[in-house]
Amino acid sequence: MTACDSTRKRLSAYLDGEVTPVECASIEGHLAGCAGCRTLREELARSTQMLANAPEPHWASDSTDQLVGRLRAQLARERPAPPAHAMAGQVAAARDGFNWRALVLPLAAVVLVVAVPGLWMTGVRRESARNAKAPGAVAADAEKMATARAVAPEPAALAPAPQASLAAVAPAVTANAVAVAAPAAAPAEVPAQLAQGKENSTAAGRAPGGGAAPAKDVLAKAEEPAKMQDAGLAGALARLEPAAPKLASVPARVKADVPTPTVQPASGALSALDIEIAALEARMARVEAEVSAFTTAARGDAHRESSQVASRRFATWR
Amino acid sequence: MAERSDREQALRDAARTDEELADRLLAGDQEAFEVLVRRHHGRVRSLCYRMTGTRADAEDLSQETFLRVFRHRETYQSGRRFRVWLDRICMNVCLTHQERIKRTGPIVRLGDRTGELPAGALVGAAERQDPEARAQMNEMLKSVAKVTQDLPAQYRAALVLRIFGGLSYQEIADVLGISMGTVMSRINRARIRVRNQLKDL
Numbered sequence: 348m349t350a351c352d353s354t355r356k357r358l359s360a361y362l363d364g365e366v367t368p369v370e371c372a373s374i375e376g377h378l379a380g381c382a383g384c385r386t387l388r389e390e391l392a393r394s395t396q397m398l399a400n401a402p403e404p405h406w407a408s409d410s411t412d413q414l415v416g417r418l419r420a421q422l423a424r425e426r427p428a429p430p431a432h433a434m435a436g437q438v439a440a441a442r443d444g445f446n447w448r449a450l451v452l453p454l455a456a457v458v459l460v461v462a463v464p465g466l467w468m469t470g471v472r473r474e475s476a477r478n479a480k481a482p483g484a485v486a487a488d489a490e491k492m493a494t495a496r497a498v499a500p501e502p503a504a505l506a507p508a509p510q511a512s513l514a515a516v517a518p519a520v521t522a523n524a525v526a527v528a529a530p531a532a533a534p535a536e537v538p539a540q541l542a543q544g545k546e547n548s549t550a551a552g553r554a555p556g557g558g559a560a561p562a563k564d565v566l567a568k569a570e571e572p573a574k575m576q577d578a579g580l581a582g583a584l585a586r587l588e589p590a591a592p593k594l595a596s597v598p599a600r601v602k603a604d605v606p607t608p609t610v611q612p613a614s615g616a617l618s619a620l621d622i623e624i625a626a627l628e629a630r631m632a633r634v635e636a637e638v639s640a641f642t643t644a645a646r647g648d649a650h651r652e653s654s655q656v657a658s659r660r661f662a663t664w665r
Numbered sequence: 666m667a668e669r670s671d672r673e674q675a676l677r678d679a680a681r682t683d684e685e686l687a688d689r690l691l692a693g694d695q696e697a698f699e700v701l702v703r704r705h706h707g708r709v710r711s712l713c714y715r716m717t718g719t720r721a722d723a724e725d726l727s728q729e730t731f732l733r734v735f736r737h738r739e740t741y742q743s744g745r746r747f748r749v750w751l752d753r754i755c756m757n758v759c760l761t762h763q764e765r766i767k768r769t770g771p772i773v774r775l776g777d778r779t780g781e782l783p784a785g786a787l788v789g790a791a792e793r794q795d796p797e798a799r800a801q802m803n804e805m806l807k808s809v810a811k812v813t814q815d816l817p818a819q820y821r822a823a824l825v826l827r828i829f830g831g832l833s834y835q836e837i838a839d840v841l842g843i844s845m846g847t848v849m850s851r852i853n854r855a856r857i858r859v860r861n862q863l864k865d866l
Contacts, residue, residue: 355853355857356849356850356853357849357853358853358856359849359852359853359856360834360849360852360853363827363834363852365833365834365849387860390860390864391856391857391860393860393863394856394859394860394863394864395828395856395859397805397809397863398809398812398813398824398828398859399828399829401806401809401810402806403711403714404714404720404723406710410706410710410724411702411703411706411707414702414706414724414727414728414731415699415702415703417728418699418702418728418731418732418735419695419699421732422695422732422735425736
Protein backbone atom coordinates (compact mmCIF):
# COMPACT_ATOMS: atom_id res chain seq x y z
CA MET A 348 0.00 0.00 0.00
CA THR A 349 1.42 3.34 -1.00
CA ALA A 350 1.54 6.32 1.33
CA CYS A 351 -1.17 7.94 -0.85
CA ASP A 352 -3.53 4.94 -0.46
CA SER A 353 -2.98 4.88 3.26
CA THR A 354 -3.69 8.61 3.52
CA ARG A 355 -6.74 8.55 1.23
CA LYS A 356 -8.32 5.75 3.23
CA ARG A 357 -8.19 7.86 6.34
CA LEU A 358 -8.84 11.25 4.78
CA SER A 359 -12.52 11.36 5.82
CA ALA A 360 -11.67 10.37 9.37
CA TYR A 361 -8.95 13.02 9.33
CA LEU A 362 -11.48 15.66 8.17
CA ASP A 363 -13.91 14.51 10.85
CA GLY A 364 -11.25 14.67 13.56
CA GLU A 365 -11.54 10.93 14.16
CA VAL A 366 -7.86 10.00 13.94
CA THR A 367 -5.32 9.66 16.72
CA PRO A 368 -2.72 12.41 17.12
CA VAL A 369 -0.08 10.04 15.71
CA GLU A 370 -2.18 9.28 12.62
CA CYS A 371 -2.95 12.95 12.28
CA ALA A 372 0.73 13.82 12.25
CA SER A 373 1.52 11.15 9.66
CA ILE A 374 -1.36 12.26 7.39
CA GLU A 375 -0.39 15.89 7.64
CA GLY A 376 3.20 14.93 6.92
CA HIS A 377 2.12 13.18 3.72
CA LEU A 378 -0.26 15.98 2.65
CA ALA A 379 2.53 18.52 2.98
CA GLY A 380 4.49 16.73 0.27
CA CYS A 381 1.66 15.33 -1.97
CA ALA A 382 -0.32 17.77 -4.14
CA GLY A 383 -2.71 15.01 -5.36
CA CYS A 384 -3.78 14.06 -1.84
CA ARG A 385 -4.04 17.73 -0.91
CA THR A 386 -6.44 18.27 -3.83
CA LEU A 387 -8.51 15.27 -2.81
CA ARG A 388 -8.72 16.62 0.73
CA GLU A 389 -10.00 19.98 -0.60
CA GLU A 390 -12.57 18.28 -2.82
CA LEU A 391 -13.81 16.01 -0.07
CA ALA A 392 -14.12 18.94 2.28
CA ARG A 393 -15.98 20.98 -0.34
CA SER A 394 -18.44 18.25 -1.31
CA THR A 395 -19.14 17.51 2.33
CA GLN A 396 -19.79 21.20 2.82
CA MET A 397 -22.19 21.21 -0.11
CA LEU A 398 -24.10 18.27 1.31
CA ALA A 399 -24.27 19.80 4.73
CA ASN A 400 -25.44 23.14 3.36
CA ALA A 401 -28.20 21.71 1.21
CA PRO A 402 -31.27 23.24 2.80
CA GLU A 403 -34.20 21.29 4.12
CA PRO A 404 -37.72 21.96 2.96
CA HIS A 405 -39.59 24.60 4.87
CA TRP A 406 -41.45 22.76 7.60
CA ALA A 407 -44.62 24.21 9.05
CA SER A 408 -43.88 25.93 12.33
CA ASP A 409 -46.50 23.84 14.13
CA SER A 410 -45.41 20.60 12.53
CA THR A 411 -44.14 19.23 15.85
CA ASP A 412 -47.47 19.99 17.51
CA GLN A 413 -49.20 18.29 14.61
CA LEU A 414 -46.97 15.27 14.96
CA VAL A 415 -47.62 15.06 18.70
CA GLY A 416 -51.35 15.25 17.96
CA ARG A 417 -51.12 12.47 15.39
CA LEU A 418 -49.05 10.32 17.73
CA ARG A 419 -51.53 10.85 20.53
CA ALA A 420 -54.41 9.87 18.30
CA GLN A 421 -52.61 6.84 16.97
CA LEU A 422 -51.52 5.64 20.41
CA ALA A 423 -55.04 6.20 21.73
CA ARG A 424 -56.34 4.04 18.88
CA GLU A 425 -53.77 1.40 19.68
CA ARG A 426 -54.32 1.51 23.41
CA PRO A 427 -57.70 -0.20 23.21
CA ALA A 428 -55.92 -3.02 21.40
CA PRO A 429 -53.76 -4.35 24.24
CA PRO A 430 -56.46 -3.35 26.71
CA ALA A 431 -58.83 -5.24 24.43
CA HIS A 432 -57.26 -8.41 25.77
CA ALA A 433 -57.27 -6.96 29.23
CA MET A 434 -60.92 -6.02 28.78
CA ALA A 435 -61.75 -9.50 27.62
CA GLY A 436 -59.90 -10.70 30.68
CA GLN A 437 -61.89 -8.30 32.81
CA VAL A 438 -65.16 -9.52 31.38
CA ALA A 439 -64.08 -13.06 32.05
CA ALA A 440 -62.97 -12.03 35.50
CA ALA A 441 -66.31 -10.35 36.09
CA ARG A 442 -68.01 -13.53 35.01
CA ASP A 443 -65.76 -15.56 37.26
CA GLY A 444 -66.29 -13.05 40.02
CA PHE A 445 -70.04 -13.49 39.74
CA ASN A 446 -69.67 -17.23 39.89
CA TRP A 447 -67.38 -17.00 42.85
CA ARG A 448 -69.74 -14.71 44.65
CA ALA A 449 -72.57 -17.08 43.89
CA LEU A 450 -70.45 -19.88 45.26
CA VAL A 451 -69.70 -18.09 48.50
CA LEU A 452 -73.10 -18.65 50.11
CA PRO A 453 -73.46 -22.36 49.35
CA LEU A 454 -69.85 -22.92 50.34
CA ALA A 455 -70.36 -21.00 53.56
CA ALA A 456 -73.46 -23.07 54.23
CA VAL A 457 -71.54 -26.28 53.67
CA VAL A 458 -68.72 -25.14 55.91
CA LEU A 459 -71.14 -24.11 58.63
CA VAL A 460 -73.12 -27.32 58.39
CA VAL A 461 -69.91 -29.19 58.97
CA ALA A 462 -68.51 -26.81 61.55
CA VAL A 463 -71.59 -25.81 63.53
CA PRO A 464 -72.04 -28.99 65.51
CA GLY A 465 -68.46 -28.62 66.65
CA LEU A 466 -68.91 -24.95 67.37
CA TRP A 467 -72.12 -25.63 69.16
CA MET A 468 -70.45 -28.19 71.36
CA THR A 469 -67.62 -25.88 72.28
CA GLY A 470 -70.15 -23.08 72.72
CA VAL A 471 -72.02 -25.12 75.26
CA ARG A 472 -68.79 -25.90 77.05
CA ARG A 473 -67.68 -22.30 77.01
CA GLU A 474 -71.03 -21.08 78.25
CA SER A 475 -71.06 -23.42 81.16
CA ALA A 476 -67.48 -22.53 81.95
CA ARG A 477 -68.35 -18.86 81.93
CA ASN A 478 -71.29 -19.44 84.20
CA ALA A 479 -69.06 -21.31 86.58
CA LYS A 480 -66.32 -18.73 86.52
CA ALA A 481 -68.20 -15.45 86.78
CA PRO A 482 -67.81 -13.19 88.57
CA GLY A 483 -64.70 -14.10 90.51
CA ALA A 484 -62.90 -15.64 87.55
CA VAL A 485 -63.59 -12.62 85.36
CA ALA A 486 -62.24 -10.35 88.03
CA ALA A 487 -59.13 -12.49 88.21
CA ASP A 488 -58.77 -12.35 84.43
CA ALA A 489 -59.17 -8.60 84.44
CA GLU A 490 -56.55 -8.28 87.11
CA LYS A 491 -54.16 -10.41 85.07
CA MET A 492 -54.70 -8.19 82.07
CA ALA A 493 -54.18 -5.04 84.11
CA THR A 494 -50.90 -6.29 85.49
CA ALA A 495 -49.78 -7.28 82.03
CA ARG A 496 -50.43 -3.77 80.79
CA ALA A 497 -48.93 -2.12 83.82
CA VAL A 498 -45.69 -4.05 83.39
CA ALA A 499 -45.16 -3.05 79.77
CA PRO A 500 -45.40 0.74 80.04
CA GLU A 501 -43.30 1.02 83.18
CA PRO A 502 -40.08 2.45 81.64
CA ALA A 503 -42.03 5.13 79.83
CA ALA A 504 -44.06 5.91 82.90
CA LEU A 505 -40.86 6.71 84.74
CA ALA A 506 -39.70 9.04 82.00
CA PRO A 507 -40.72 12.68 82.47
CA ALA A 508 -43.50 14.06 80.28
CA PRO A 509 -41.38 16.43 78.14
CA GLN A 510 -39.33 13.46 77.00
CA ALA A 511 -42.54 11.77 76.18
CA SER A 512 -43.42 14.71 73.93
CA LEU A 513 -40.30 13.92 71.92
CA ALA A 514 -41.18 10.28 71.99
CA ALA A 515 -44.62 11.02 70.61
CA VAL A 516 -43.07 12.40 67.44
CA ALA A 517 -40.80 9.36 67.24
CA PRO A 518 -41.81 5.70 67.46
CA ALA A 519 -45.46 4.96 67.92
CA VAL A 520 -44.65 2.11 70.25
CA THR A 521 -43.22 4.43 72.85
CA ALA A 522 -46.10 6.82 72.41
CA ASN A 523 -48.46 3.98 72.91
CA ALA A 524 -46.67 2.99 76.07
CA VAL A 525 -46.96 6.56 77.36
CA ALA A 526 -50.65 6.68 76.61
CA VAL A 527 -51.24 3.48 78.45
CA ALA A 528 -48.94 4.47 81.23
CA ALA A 529 -50.53 7.82 81.92
CA PRO A 530 -53.91 6.57 83.06
CA ALA A 531 -52.33 3.57 84.72
CA ALA A 532 -49.86 5.66 86.67
CA ALA A 533 -50.71 6.65 90.20
CA PRO A 534 -52.99 9.74 90.04
CA ALA A 535 -50.58 11.71 92.17
CA GLU A 536 -47.88 11.37 89.52
CA VAL A 537 -49.96 12.93 86.77
CA PRO A 538 -50.14 16.51 88.09
CA ALA A 539 -46.43 16.35 88.78
CA GLN A 540 -45.75 15.33 85.21
CA LEU A 541 -48.06 17.98 83.87
CA ALA A 542 -46.37 20.64 85.97
CA GLN A 543 -43.00 19.52 84.72
CA GLY A 544 -44.37 19.57 81.19
CA LYS A 545 -45.39 23.18 81.66
CA GLU A 546 -41.97 24.20 82.90
CA ASN A 547 -40.17 22.51 80.08
CA SER A 548 -42.57 23.67 77.44
CA THR A 549 -42.20 27.32 78.35
CA ALA A 550 -38.47 26.87 78.50
CA ALA A 551 -38.56 25.38 75.04
CA GLY A 552 -40.54 28.40 73.85
CA ARG A 553 -43.61 26.44 72.89
CA ALA A 554 -47.03 28.07 72.98
CA PRO A 555 -47.87 28.11 76.68
CA GLY A 556 -51.63 28.05 76.18
CA GLY A 557 -52.91 26.16 79.22
CA GLY A 558 -50.47 24.78 81.76
CA ALA A 559 -50.61 21.14 80.78
CA ALA A 560 -50.87 21.76 77.05
CA PRO A 561 -47.79 19.85 75.91
CA ALA A 562 -48.49 16.88 78.09
CA LYS A 563 -52.07 16.88 76.87
CA ASP A 564 -50.77 17.05 73.34
CA VAL A 565 -48.67 14.05 73.98
CA LEU A 566 -51.56 12.15 75.35
CA ALA A 567 -53.88 13.17 72.56
CA LYS A 568 -51.32 12.18 69.95
CA ALA A 569 -50.43 9.04 71.78
CA GLU A 570 -54.06 8.00 71.90
CA GLU A 571 -54.14 7.59 68.16
CA PRO A 572 -51.75 4.67 67.80
CA ALA A 573 -52.86 3.46 71.19
CA LYS A 574 -56.39 3.45 69.94
CA MET A 575 -55.51 1.11 67.08
CA GLN A 576 -53.45 -1.24 69.19
CA ASP A 577 -56.01 -1.17 71.93
CA ALA A 578 -58.84 -2.08 69.62
CA GLY A 579 -58.40 -5.74 70.38
CA LEU A 580 -58.20 -5.06 74.08
CA ALA A 581 -61.17 -2.75 73.90
CA GLY A 582 -63.07 -5.57 72.29
CA ALA A 583 -62.13 -7.84 75.14
CA LEU A 584 -63.19 -5.18 77.64
CA ALA A 585 -66.44 -4.67 75.81
CA ARG A 586 -67.09 -8.34 76.15
CA LEU A 587 -66.40 -8.07 79.84
CA GLU A 588 -68.63 -5.05 80.27
CA PRO A 589 -71.99 -6.83 80.63
CA ALA A 590 -70.46 -8.53 83.64
CA ALA A 591 -68.93 -5.32 84.94
CA PRO A 592 -71.86 -3.97 86.96
CA LYS A 593 -71.79 -7.19 88.90
CA LEU A 594 -68.08 -6.84 89.53
CA ALA A 595 -67.80 -4.35 92.34
CA SER A 596 -64.45 -5.87 93.13
CA VAL A 597 -62.80 -5.04 89.80
CA PRO A 598 -59.63 -3.13 90.70
CA ALA A 599 -59.62 0.57 89.99
CA ARG A 600 -56.64 0.10 87.73
CA VAL A 601 -58.66 -1.92 85.27
CA LYS A 602 -61.25 0.82 85.08
CA ALA A 603 -58.48 3.30 84.50
CA ASP A 604 -57.38 1.11 81.65
CA VAL A 605 -60.37 2.18 79.63
CA PRO A 606 -58.79 5.50 78.83
CA THR A 607 -61.76 7.72 79.69
CA PRO A 608 -60.79 9.13 83.03
CA THR A 609 -58.46 11.76 84.47
CA VAL A 610 -57.25 13.35 81.20
CA GLN A 611 -60.05 15.28 79.49
CA PRO A 612 -58.50 16.78 76.33
CA ALA A 613 -58.25 13.47 74.57
CA SER A 614 -62.04 13.31 74.40
CA GLY A 615 -62.04 13.24 70.58
CA ALA A 616 -59.92 10.13 70.53
CA LEU A 617 -61.95 8.68 73.37
CA SER A 618 -65.27 9.20 71.68
CA ALA A 619 -63.75 7.52 68.65
CA LEU A 620 -62.85 4.65 70.95
CA ASP A 621 -66.39 4.58 72.25
CA ILE A 622 -67.72 4.36 68.73
CA GLU A 623 -65.34 1.53 68.02
CA ILE A 624 -66.39 -0.29 71.13
CA ALA A 625 -70.01 0.11 70.14
CA ALA A 626 -69.25 -1.17 66.65
CA LEU A 627 -67.42 -4.16 68.06
CA GLU A 628 -70.32 -4.88 70.39
CA ALA A 629 -72.76 -4.69 67.51
CA ARG A 630 -70.59 -7.07 65.53
CA MET A 631 -70.37 -9.46 68.43
CA ALA A 632 -74.13 -9.40 68.74
CA ARG A 633 -74.52 -10.09 65.03
CA VAL A 634 -72.07 -12.97 65.13
CA GLU A 635 -73.78 -14.42 68.16
CA ALA A 636 -77.17 -14.15 66.48
CA GLU A 637 -75.80 -15.85 63.39
CA VAL A 638 -74.21 -18.63 65.36
CA SER A 639 -77.36 -19.25 67.35
CA ALA A 640 -79.46 -19.20 64.17
CA PHE A 641 -77.20 -21.77 62.61
CA THR A 642 -77.14 -23.77 65.80
CA THR A 643 -80.93 -23.94 65.77
CA ALA A 644 -80.93 -24.76 62.10
CA ALA A 645 -78.35 -27.46 62.61
CA ARG A 646 -80.17 -29.03 65.51
CA GLY A 647 -83.12 -30.62 63.74
CA ASP A 648 -82.84 -32.62 60.58
CA ALA A 649 -81.63 -29.49 58.89
CA HIS A 650 -78.21 -30.98 58.09
CA ARG A 651 -79.33 -32.98 55.10
CA GLU A 652 -81.86 -30.42 54.00
CA SER A 653 -79.56 -27.44 53.99
CA SER A 654 -76.83 -29.30 52.18
CA GLN A 655 -79.38 -30.27 49.57
CA VAL A 656 -80.45 -26.68 49.29
CA ALA A 657 -76.84 -25.68 49.03
CA SER A 658 -76.07 -28.09 46.26
CA ARG A 659 -79.23 -27.12 44.41
CA ARG A 660 -78.32 -23.45 44.70
CA PHE A 661 -74.82 -24.30 43.63
CA ALA A 662 -76.19 -26.03 40.57
CA THR A 663 -78.46 -23.15 39.57
CA TRP A 664 -75.81 -20.50 40.10
CA ARG A 665 -73.26 -22.49 38.28
CA MET B 666 -53.04 27.83 38.91
CA ALA B 667 -53.28 24.67 36.86
CA GLU B 668 -51.66 26.56 34.04
CA ARG B 669 -48.83 27.52 36.31
CA SER B 670 -48.26 24.00 37.53
CA ASP B 671 -48.38 22.80 33.90
CA ARG B 672 -45.74 25.33 33.11
CA GLU B 673 -43.66 24.27 36.08
CA GLN B 674 -44.01 20.66 35.02
CA ALA B 675 -42.93 21.59 31.51
CA LEU B 676 -39.90 23.39 32.89
CA ARG B 677 -39.02 20.41 35.05
CA ASP B 678 -39.38 18.09 32.06
CA ALA B 679 -37.27 20.40 29.95
CA ALA B 680 -34.53 20.20 32.56
CA ARG B 681 -34.50 16.41 32.53
CA THR B 682 -32.00 14.49 30.51
CA ASP B 683 -33.08 12.26 27.66
CA GLU B 684 -32.14 9.26 29.73
CA GLU B 685 -34.28 10.34 32.71
CA LEU B 686 -37.22 10.83 30.40
CA ALA B 687 -36.52 7.52 28.68
CA ASP B 688 -36.65 5.76 32.04
CA ARG B 689 -40.10 7.24 32.54
CA LEU B 690 -41.01 6.23 29.01
CA LEU B 691 -39.99 2.68 29.93
CA ALA B 692 -42.73 2.78 32.52
CA GLY B 693 -45.21 3.87 29.85
CA ASP B 694 -45.24 7.57 30.76
CA GLN B 695 -46.74 9.29 27.74
CA GLU B 696 -45.88 12.78 28.97
CA ALA B 697 -42.20 11.90 29.04
CA PHE B 698 -42.62 10.43 25.58
CA GLU B 699 -44.06 13.68 24.26
CA VAL B 700 -41.23 15.70 25.77
CA LEU B 701 -38.79 13.42 23.95
CA VAL B 702 -40.74 13.75 20.71
CA ARG B 703 -40.68 17.52 20.90
CA ARG B 704 -37.01 17.49 21.72
CA HIS B 705 -35.92 15.20 18.91
CA HIS B 706 -38.50 15.67 16.19
CA GLY B 707 -36.47 18.18 14.21
CA ARG B 708 -33.36 16.03 14.21
CA VAL B 709 -35.18 12.79 13.40
CA ARG B 710 -37.11 14.44 10.59
CA SER B 711 -33.90 15.87 9.21
CA LEU B 712 -32.27 12.43 9.23
CA CYS B 713 -35.32 10.95 7.52
CA TYR B 714 -35.30 13.71 4.93
CA ARG B 715 -31.63 13.16 4.15
CA MET B 716 -32.18 9.45 3.92
CA THR B 717 -35.21 9.60 1.64
CA GLY B 718 -34.89 12.95 -0.08
CA THR B 719 -38.59 13.75 0.06
CA ARG B 720 -40.57 15.87 2.39
CA ALA B 721 -43.57 13.57 2.65
CA ASP B 722 -41.41 10.52 3.34
CA ALA B 723 -39.52 12.49 5.97
CA GLU B 724 -42.78 13.32 7.75
CA ASP B 725 -44.15 9.79 7.46
CA LEU B 726 -40.95 8.12 8.55
CA SER B 727 -40.30 10.44 11.48
CA GLN B 728 -43.81 9.69 12.71
CA GLU B 729 -43.18 5.99 12.21
CA THR B 730 -39.93 6.32 14.14
CA PHE B 731 -41.64 7.84 17.17
CA LEU B 732 -44.46 5.34 17.06
CA ARG B 733 -41.88 2.58 17.16
CA VAL B 734 -40.12 4.35 20.01
CA PHE B 735 -43.30 4.14 22.06
CA ARG B 736 -44.35 0.68 20.95
CA HIS B 737 -40.93 -0.84 21.52
CA ARG B 738 -39.99 1.26 24.54
CA GLU B 739 -39.12 -1.88 26.49
CA THR B 740 -36.13 -2.41 24.19
CA TYR B 741 -34.51 0.73 25.58
CA GLN B 742 -31.92 -0.30 28.13
CA SER B 743 -31.88 1.99 31.11
CA GLY B 744 -28.56 3.77 31.44
CA ARG B 745 -27.73 3.62 27.72
CA ARG B 746 -27.70 6.75 25.60
CA PHE B 747 -31.21 7.50 24.46
CA ARG B 748 -30.10 9.23 21.26
CA VAL B 749 -28.20 6.20 20.01
CA TRP B 750 -31.27 4.03 20.58
CA LEU B 751 -33.51 6.60 18.89
CA ASP B 752 -31.22 6.98 15.89
CA ARG B 753 -31.02 3.23 15.49
CA ILE B 754 -34.80 3.01 15.31
CA CYS B 755 -34.86 5.93 12.90
CA MET B 756 -32.25 4.34 10.64
CA ASN B 757 -34.03 1.00 10.71
CA VAL B 758 -37.25 2.72 9.70
CA CYS B 759 -35.49 4.52 6.85
CA LEU B 760 -33.58 1.47 5.63
CA THR B 761 -36.70 -0.70 5.76
CA HIS B 762 -38.47 1.96 3.74
CA GLN B 763 -35.63 1.95 1.17
CA GLU B 764 -35.83 -1.82 0.91
CA ARG B 765 -39.55 -1.65 0.30
CA ILE B 766 -39.10 0.97 -2.37
CA LYS B 767 -36.45 -1.12 -4.03
CA ARG B 768 -38.89 -4.03 -4.21
CA THR B 769 -42.09 -2.24 -5.13
CA GLY B 770 -40.83 0.96 -6.77
CA PRO B 771 -41.12 4.44 -5.36
CA ILE B 772 -44.43 5.76 -4.21
CA VAL B 773 -44.87 8.86 -6.35
CA ARG B 774 -46.77 11.55 -4.55
CA LEU B 775 -48.23 14.54 -6.29
CA GLY B 776 -45.70 17.37 -6.31
CA ASP B 777 -43.18 15.45 -4.32
CA ARG B 778 -40.92 13.64 -6.70
CA THR B 779 -37.74 12.22 -5.24
CA GLY B 780 -35.03 14.81 -4.98
CA GLU B 781 -37.27 17.72 -5.74
CA LEU B 782 -37.05 20.67 -3.44
CA PRO B 783 -40.19 22.68 -2.96
CA ALA B 784 -40.28 26.32 -4.02
CA GLY B 785 -38.84 28.59 -1.35
CA ALA B 786 -36.68 25.82 0.02
CA LEU B 787 -33.64 28.02 0.07
CA VAL B 788 -33.24 29.27 3.59
CA GLY B 789 -31.15 32.33 4.15
CA ALA B 790 -29.57 32.15 0.72
CA ALA B 791 -28.44 35.40 -0.84
CA GLU B 792 -29.50 33.98 -4.17
CA ARG B 793 -33.10 34.30 -3.11
CA GLN B 794 -33.09 37.86 -4.42
CA ASP B 795 -31.72 36.95 -7.84
CA PRO B 796 -33.99 34.61 -9.84
CA GLU B 797 -31.22 33.41 -12.09
CA ALA B 798 -28.87 32.63 -9.22
CA ARG B 799 -31.74 30.99 -7.41
CA ALA B 800 -32.49 28.70 -10.33
CA GLN B 801 -28.84 27.79 -10.57
CA MET B 802 -28.62 27.12 -6.88
CA ASN B 803 -31.77 25.04 -7.00
CA GLU B 804 -30.30 22.93 -9.77
CA MET B 805 -27.20 22.35 -7.75
CA LEU B 806 -29.18 21.41 -4.68
CA LYS B 807 -31.22 18.96 -6.68
CA SER B 808 -28.01 17.37 -7.83
CA VAL B 809 -26.73 17.21 -4.27
CA ALA B 810 -29.94 15.59 -3.11
CA LYS B 811 -29.77 13.14 -5.99
CA VAL B 812 -26.17 12.33 -5.20
CA THR B 813 -27.11 11.41 -1.65
CA GLN B 814 -29.96 9.26 -2.91
CA ASP B 815 -27.69 7.46 -5.33
CA LEU B 816 -25.42 6.22 -2.56
CA PRO B 817 -25.89 2.64 -1.35
CA ALA B 818 -28.23 2.74 1.61
CA GLN B 819 -25.64 1.60 4.14
CA TYR B 820 -23.11 4.23 2.96
CA ARG B 821 -25.80 6.88 3.02
CA ALA B 822 -26.82 5.93 6.56
CA ALA B 823 -23.27 6.34 7.86
CA LEU B 824 -22.72 9.61 6.02
CA VAL B 825 -26.10 11.07 7.01
CA LEU B 826 -25.52 10.20 10.65
CA ARG B 827 -22.14 11.92 10.48
CA ILE B 828 -23.05 15.05 8.54
CA PHE B 829 -26.66 15.65 9.62
CA GLY B 830 -26.79 13.73 12.88
CA GLY B 831 -23.47 15.05 14.14
CA LEU B 832 -22.61 11.62 15.60
CA SER B 833 -19.08 10.47 16.33
CA TYR B 834 -17.75 7.41 14.55
CA GLN B 835 -18.19 5.39 17.71
CA GLU B 836 -21.82 6.46 18.00
CA ILE B 837 -22.42 5.63 14.34
CA ALA B 838 -20.90 2.20 14.96
CA ASP B 839 -23.30 1.74 17.90
CA VAL B 840 -26.32 2.93 15.94
CA LEU B 841 -25.66 0.78 12.89
CA GLY B 842 -24.21 -2.13 14.82
CA ILE B 843 -20.97 -2.17 12.85
CA SER B 844 -17.30 -1.76 13.75
CA MET B 845 -15.43 1.53 13.87
CA GLY B 846 -13.31 0.39 10.94
CA THR B 847 -16.40 -0.26 8.85
CA VAL B 848 -17.79 3.14 9.78
CA MET B 849 -14.54 4.78 8.71
CA SER B 850 -14.40 3.02 5.36
CA ARG B 851 -18.09 3.50 4.57
CA ILE B 852 -17.96 7.21 5.27
CA ASN B 853 -14.77 7.58 3.28
CA ARG B 854 -16.16 5.72 0.28
CA ALA B 855 -19.40 7.63 0.45
CA ARG B 856 -17.50 10.91 0.48
CA ILE B 857 -15.37 9.94 -2.49
CA ARG B 858 -18.50 8.97 -4.46
CA VAL B 859 -20.16 12.23 -3.61
CA ARG B 860 -17.05 14.14 -4.58
CA ASN B 861 -16.86 12.28 -7.92
CA GLN B 862 -20.42 13.26 -8.76
CA LEU B 863 -20.19 16.82 -7.54
CA LYS B 864 -16.79 17.49 -9.08
CA ASP B 865 -18.34 19.15 -12.11
CA LEU B 866 -20.64 21.45 -10.21
